Amino acid sequence: MKSANKKRMIILGLMVLLVFTIFLSFRFGRYPIATKELIGILASKIFPIDSFWTVRTETVFFNIRLPRILLSVLVGASLSAAGAAYQGVFQNPMAAPDVLGASAGAAFGAALAILHYSNSYMITISAFCFSLLTEGELE
Known part of the structure; x- marks a missing residue:
């Protein structure tokens, strides 16, 4: 039981770290986006909210940052799955x-x-x- 709980806690911690890293990736860059603007932009797609951010900020968010961040997460997940498959097939944790x-x-x-x-x-x-x-x- 302790081993299963430890694994769950590690997975939960890594998921929290991923979400935090994604949030930081949205926030910082060539054109920084304030947290209030970030939440407003996301909420505006669900709720009818008057925009208090610039068009440039929304463009940077949806046309630059969102695709890059999502692609980075997908590529990272794919590479880790491929590495795990190699290691599983060869029964070798050092397989490459x-x-x-x-x-x-x-x-x-x-x-x-x-x-x-x-x-x-x-x-x-x-x-x-x-x-x-x-x-x-x-x-």
């Missing part, structure tokens, strides 16, 4: 993408794209495809 050569395949794909294309999107796509090819998932 190097084990099956995914990193080497991605590096080769990126290098090949750098030689042939100057577009950063093509470099990323090439690295991703070559890492999948190395893993044997694009057969």
